[in-house]
Amino acid sequence: MDRPSPVSPSSLSSASPRASTIGTVAVVGLGTMGTGIAELLVCAGHEVIGVDIDPAAVGRARRAVEEATARAVRRGRTSERERTAALSRLRTFTEIGAAADADLVIEVTTESYAVKQEVFRALDAVVRPETILATGTNALSVTRLASESAHPERVLGLHFFHPAPAMGLVEVVSSVLTSPAAVGAATDLATGLGKEPVAVGDRPGFVADGLLFGYLNQAAAMYESRYASREDIDAAMRLGCGLPMGPLALLDLIGVDTAHTVLEAMYASSQDRLHAPAPILGQLTEAGLTGRKAGRGFYSYAAPGSARTVPDALTPPPGPGLGTEPRVRTVGVAGSGTMASGIAEVFARSGFEVVLAARTTGKAEAAVERIAASLERAVRRGRMTAGEREGTLARLSPAGSYEGFAAVDLAVEAVAEDLEVKRELFATLDKVCRPGAVLATTTSSLPVIALARVTRRPESVVGMHFFNPAPAMKLVEVVRTVLTADAAHAAVRSVCGALGKHPVDCGDRAGFIVNALLFPYLNNAVKMVQEHYASPDEIDLAMRLGGGYPMGPFELLDTVGLDVSLAIERVLHRAFRDPGLAPAPLLEHLVAAGCLGRKSGRGFREHARR
Template sequence: MTASATETAAASTETPRTDVVGVVGLGTMGAGIAEVFARHGFSVIGVEVDDAAADRGQGHLDHSTSRAVARGKLSEDDAAALLGRVRISTDLSDLADATLVVEAVGESLDLKRSLFSRLDEIVSPDAVLATNTSSLSVTEISAATSHPGRVVGMHFFNPAPVQKFVEVVRTVVTEPRVLDEVTGLVEKLGKSPVVCGDRAGFIANTLLFGYLNHAASMFEGRYATREDIDAAMRFGCGYPMGPLALLDLIGLDTAYEILETMYRQGRDRLHAPTPLLKQMVSAGLLGRKTGRGFYTYEKPDSPVVVDDERTPSAADAPEVRRQVRTVGVVGTGTMASGIVEVFAKGGFDVLYVGRSADKVDAVAARVAKSLDKAVQRGKLEESARDEVLGRLTGTTSLDDLSSVDLVVEAIAEDLAVKTTLFENLDEICRDGAILATTTSSLPVIELARVTSRPGDVVGMHFFNPAPVMKLVEVVSTVATAEDVAETTRALCGAVGKVAVSCGDRAGFIVNALLFPYLNDAVKMLEGHYATADDIDTAMKLGCALPMGPFELLDVVGNDVSLAIQRELYLEFREPGFAPAPLLEHLVTAGYLGRKTGRGFRDHSR
């Protein structure tokens, strides 16, 4: 890489000259980075502190390439050629001819600054020095060199050979040609680069670790079990891993250091590590790498979870403590229709109530259409379709619910309207009938208190679309009878759903973890740190989420998101939960997302 005027002018169109790439630090991440470059034909010099560390680094490379061969991702000849392009050394001076050096040593500012100072004296003046730090200041690292303009962040994600995303981090003095060349190189490696400024956590970790910290705090406060917190985010949001399992994979010491760094720089309380993390790190419970963290593993570095003292036993499986044969559903919207279908497919006779005959007929039509699609796709027999439809009865009279065993309310998210309904249900329904609400944000206790039977009232929060989404949050108030909560959980299992238990507070599990993360993304956009497209790319490719935050916000509806965020802020009084002004402004302007044709993006085309 040279800094001549000709090359600088062509920087945006030419790939950088990277004849030899150096990688310093050959742990899991460093070895993965070395493998990525070698896979794409580059000669790589990997440097470690001593022979033992060098042998471990070679072992990481051998293991990774062997797995790729076993999975058919790499031929044996290609694997041999790849390994042949990597030379491992214990002498930094071997990097003298490298045109790019990527640092992947421990997450210590002093260590990295010392290394960059030494590299600055070894490599040529036009070589690029890149740090793989996930949270430390690239600017502070660059200041240890005599040429800080050639220093850039090049944050790969683990496992580097698999993950397609790289954050390219610029400082205020990073030379434009360096930024362009590194971005072009990342693309040449088959990765998707996103350029961002130098602040703790960059894009992905800033958003991810606030969410992970909140989940650890939720567990620490015994609001829900580790299994239920993780299941809620997997089945409610489609995340590949639950937050506590992900913390174990990352390493609790690594997570703690990243959060500490982010908190020191930004002073955002949401990034202040929850005390439990520090206690677990001090006790050596670091996650998979030590064999125990939030979960217990078969052995250190094993992904296999084994039972421990917190693991629910078979005897803990919920049972139906109150007999439920018939189910009533109040409401005729999309959610109500889905719940009707779920219970009817589960073998229950369902009586659904609408305000008019047309609305009642619309429910039957929605369910029939859904079942017909399942038949066409071979997921349901025609005879089964007819049986399901035969279990449905529609009515316009609430009084017809007098003999049902369970009533599920799925009407508008309006406390006054729901309260009036529960007053009526209290008068109509038989003694012992369970009264459930599908509210996603309102206090369940407010509905229970207007009845003469608060112990029979429970939250049963389905996710949309109910026939598809597996999760149901079973919400117990301080008054909910245990046999009601247990019966509700058992019924969820009987209709093919995954039930998680939680207390009656704003957001329950999923929304309490999801919406602060979405709000943080809006604040990041509002601060002009990155574009909506780049933030979405970071979270989809860097964290393997099914949708980026702005895609999701436009699907959910910015008005719905704002209402939930306001509920969270009012309940927890956490400054970081205050709705981002940009979200407020979009809602005021009527830019609600897909349903209005415009939200964070224009959907009218």
């Protein structure tokens, strides 16, 4: 491939140049991220100068690119000829002077002002005045780095995501000093690499990490408080939100020390307590337990750099739940809405005899009809046979009163998320259910103990929080109060296993695991829009491509319902009294205006009326 022309001296003050104006790129710092960026660039046809003062790092980087391109050949993604050409475009050095011929330099060194400023001073002395200097930081101020450069107008941020060859997002960060032409050249480069560039201003964390690290910090604090185990926190966020990794495993991958640095920078800027690093992050960093790269962080790994976890002193033992749980054969489901119908379907499909009770027989029968329609769809899609459908329906009995729960072993409440409504129902269940029956609530935000206290059997009351849609979602949060007996807790965990669900244990506090971590993240996304830092489209794109989220925060808010989201935010704020958890005024204003999301036809976006 012909080498593109370099950036001309006048191009930084003229219209945005094309991607082809950047030919040779120097990558300074050949750690994991720098190596990934170098691989990406050479495979896209750029001449790459790799620089690291550590000869061992240089050797590791070259071997890593060789191995990655060899895998690409084996998988049929490139040819051997193309691989040979790509490797010929990578030259590596231990002296920064080698970057002199670069049209663009991407610095990917340690997240330290002192280190990065030293690199930028050295680059000022060797590169051409028109060479663009980019920092790969995700935490430090681009403006501060640029202000000490000989040519601050050419300094910007290029924030790639790990692993750089695979992740689709690049945040292009400009300071108040950055030339629009430099931003244009960097943006065109990212586009030429097959990435989605998002233009952002200079603030710690930018868009994706600005949202991601707040969430990771809260997960670390949750673990540190011993509210839930590391395994349960990670499983809850993977299964409850569809995330590719749990937050503690992700902290180990990113590096606990890196996360601590990012959060320190975010807190210095925002003074938001939600960004103040959880003490455990500093403690692990000081102890050298920085995650995968050290072989130990929140988890233990087979070796430094390995992705394979190994059992350690904190690994839960295999085996059944606590104690000897009562055998559950018959289940009562209270409610007639979507969640109640879904839960009843899950139990009936798993072989349990189910009584579905509502305030009237008509409502209960309508719920069973919805279940029948769901089962019919499953038959058409080949997920069950007609015989299995008929057997499932035969195990369902609609009832117009809760008297039908007299013989059930487990009663599951799935009515409106209203404390007084649920309290009244639990008082009724306590009267009609036999002694020894377990009473479970599916609440996602209300205190389980408030429901337990209206019964004469608080030791038999437990939270069993299913996720919507119940037939598809694998997670159940099992919530025990200070009065819940081991037997009731173990019974519910055993039932979850019979349903093919994954139970995670948590205590009785607002939001449990998933909502306590999810909704502050959503609220912070709203604050970004409110502050005009980024648009809903840019933020959704950043979280899908940069964070691996199945939906962006605004897609999710409109789906869940802005009124539901606001109610949960208010519960969290009231429970924890943290100013950072106060609902964003923009969210409150939209709800007050009747903009509730998909169900109303308008939320953060316009939607077709249902």
